[in-house]
Amino acid sequence: MAQVGLKDLHYAILEEDTNEGVLYGEIKPLAGAMNATINPTVNTQELYADDQLWESVSALGKIDVEIETADLQLKTRAELTGSEVKDGVLIEKASDKPPHVALGFRSQKSSGKYRYIWLLKGVAQPMAEDYSTKKDNVEHKTPQLKFVFMPRAYDGEWKRTADEGTPEFIGADSWFEKVPGDALEEENGEGLED
Numbered sequence: 001m002a003q004v005g006l007k008d009l010h011y012a013i014l015e016e017d018t019n020e021g022v023l024y025g026e027i028k029p030l031a032g033a034m035n036a037t038i039n040p041t042v043n044t045q046e047l048y049a050d051d052q053l054w055e056s057v058s059a060l061g062k063i064d065v066e067i068e069t070a071d072l073q074l075k076t077r078a079e080l081t082g083s084e085v086k087d088g089v090l091i092e093k094a095s096d097k098p099p100h101v102a103l104g105f106r107s108q109k110s111s112g113k114y115r116y117i118w119l120l121k122g123v124a125q126p127m128a129e130d131y132s133t134k135k136d137n138v139e140h141k142t143p144q145l146k147f148v149f150m151p152r153a154y155d156g157e158w159k160r161t162a163d164e165g166t167p168e169f170i171g172a173d174s175w176f177e178k179v180p181g182d183a184l185e186e187e188n189g190e191g192l193e194d
């Protein structure tokens with residue numbers, strides 16, 4: 001079924017990604033979700049023999065993601081891009097190191113049910129900005145964030161997708177409470193859990 005909506009955009013900083021597990025920070029909302037584009041790159045190597053295609057091997061490359069929102073507060077922008085806000089001023093430097101993040105959202109389908117998505121490990125790129133003078137017709141300029149996503153070191157996962165209304169999927173109500181694969185707090189020696 002066709003996707004007809006986008007809402008509830010969230011992000012979380014990926015604090016740790018090792019062979020032993022992953023740990024994310026607090027899940028925070030990104031208000032005013034407008035567009036989300038996910039574009040995986042697939043690298044293909046083809047081998048020809050006996051005058052024909054003999055073998056074709058594909059590997060996942062980088063995953064380009066672009067998010068457009070109605071607004072993006074300076075504090076949030078700084079957190080996503082590794083910049084800082086001092087005395088209400090966003091300070092961006094060539095040495096800024098953006099953290100790895102996860103992005104989650106849901107998209108309504110034409111059936112009225114939702115598709116739920118988490119992108120698990122990505123890095124924001126410096127923002128392109130577009131300003132223009134007012135004209136007779138108002139033209140909105142909205143923030144667009146570009147990310148490069150990749151598989152996690154822990155388990156090789158880069159994305160989780162679920163459809164509401166599928167009998168096996170019962171996690172819609174808690175989708176934005178925890179990034180999939182995140183470590184449980186090690187109280188009582190519980191350790192990691194998917």
